[in-house]
Amino acid sequence: MKQTILGMDKDSFVEKINFRKRLIVSALFGAVLLNVLFTFLRNDRNHGLMLFLNIFVDALGGWFAISYHSFRISPPKKLLRIYEAKRSMLRGKVVEISEETYTIQSIPCRRVVVEGNGQQVVFLPENGAITLNVGESWTFSLASGLVVEVET
Amino acid sequence: MRKEVLSHIQYSGWKYFVVLLASILFWTTVFSALAHPKAHEKVSISCFVDELEIGLINERLNAEKESITAQKLKVISVENFPSGDPMLGVLLATRKITSDILIVSENVLALNPSGSAQVDPKTFIPFSREKLEELLEGKVENLDFYYVEGYAVGIYLNKEDGTSGRFGDFYKGNERCVAFLSNESVNLGSLYDIGDPSNRAALDVLVYLLTK
Numbered sequence: 483m484k485q486t487i488l489g490m491d492k493d494s495f496v497e498k499i500n501f502r503k504r505l506i507v508s509a510l511f512g513a514v515l516l517n518v519l520f521t522f523l524r525n526d527r528n529h530g531l532m533l534f535l536n537i538f539v540d541a542l543g544g545w546f547a548i549s550y551h552s553f554r555i556s557p558p559k560k561l562l563r564i565y566e567a568k569r570s571m572l573r574g575k576v577v578e579i580s581e582e583t584y585t586i587q588s589i590p591c592r593r594v595v596v597e598g599n600g601q602q603v604v605f606l607p608e609n610g611a612i613t614l615n616v617g618e619s620w621t622f623s624l625a626s627g628l629v630v631e632v633e634t
Numbered sequence: 635m636r637k638e639v640l641s642h643i644q645y646s647g648w649k650y651f652v653v654l655l656a657s658i659l660f661w662t663t664v665f666s667a668l669a670h671p672k673a674h675e676k677v678s679i680s681c682f683v684d685e686l687e688i689g690l691i692n693e694r695l696n697a698e699k700e701s702i703t704a705q706k707l708k709v710i711s712v713e714n715f716p717s718g719d720p721m722l723g724v725l726l727a728t729r730k731i732t733s734d735i736l737i738v739s740e741n742v743l744a745l746n747p748s749g750s751a752q753v754d755p756k757t758f759i760p761f762s763r764e765k766l767e768e769l770l771e772g773k774v775e776n777l778d779f780y781y782v783e784g785y786a787v788g789i790y791l792n793k794e795d796g797t798s799g800r801f802g803d804f805y806k807g808n809e810r811c812v813a814f815l816s817n818e819s820v821n822l823g824s825l826y827d828i829g830d831p832s833n834r835a836a837l838d839v840l841v842y843l844l845t846k
Contacts, residue, residue, distance in 0.1 A: 529669060537657045541657045548646060
């Protein structure tokens with residue numbers, strides 16, 4: 483059995499990120515279209531309302547882009563970056579998984595203690611697709627101490 | 635998740651603030667430009683006259699603009715500058731004064747001791763007396779034209795004996811004042827063959843000032 487932090491093949495994962503990027507561009511394009519509409523609808527009576535709507539739509543579009551990028555695009559991109567990094571191998575049994583979260587290379591991780599040739603600490607990205615349980619034995623693929631792939 | 639959100643706000647909060655601020659600044663600027671009245675929605679008058687009650691004339695013209703003219707106006711704007719302002723000549727020469735009507739007291743047009751007039755009356759473009767009288771439809775009797783080399787270039791707003799129309803309500807001096815019409819104005823009923831002939835708000839304002 484094999485698990486990767488991507489949870490799918492690399493191409494599908496890249497496509498998923500690209501789709502999310504396209505979603506942001508579409509949202510911003512929608513905001514621009516609304517801006518054009520509100521600007522055309524503007525007259526002396528509704529001047530204040532249309533001004534507010536344009537500001538509101540732009541602020542909302544901008545806020546959506548920032549938050550969506552921060553929570554839905556940036557984390558998978560980081561996972562992809564470490565997935566593509568140079569790896570080392572480690573074989574061992576999981577003896578402890580921390581409840582606490584550690585930030586390694588801007589990625590929130592769980593601290594995992596592995597018993598192999600002596601005890602070793604590795605970090606499991608929290609938002610990755612790998613599930614580990616205490617007592618299981620795995621062959622770990624590591625990139626800078628972060629678990630990228632596990633295989634029985 | 636809550637921890638992630640808090641951390642995100644802590645590190646990226648400024649981005650949300652910048653987006654909001656940029657949006658406000660951008661749209662306020664754009665909408666201010668859009669709200670700016672177009673040439674046919676505004677009659678502007680520049681005055682180089684001392685002792686003119688500028689606040690009163692502005693207030694009265696804007697309060698009565700619907701009865702003064704049938705043309706749909708957003709505003710009638712009257713600005714006053716000191717008659718001795720040496721910039722007037724420069725402004726006229728560089729065509730920086732783009733108002734529909736320019737009101738100047740006669741001393742500005744007269745020669746000063748150095749032998750040169752502050753404003754050369756030849757700066758002003760002559761108009762057809764007959765066409766103006768036709769456009770005014772007899773609403774003003776005994777129009778007193780200001781001539782330069784035999785051509786009518788302006789209209790006196792008050793008479794030599796000190797009497798005048800409504801202009802006298804706002805002007806407390808004893809100089810004679812001349813109204814010059816801009817050959818670029820679109821609110822003069824095509825007096826200078828420019829603009830829509832039905833847009834004649836500047837002429838209506840002139841009538842208002844010349845009559846009681």
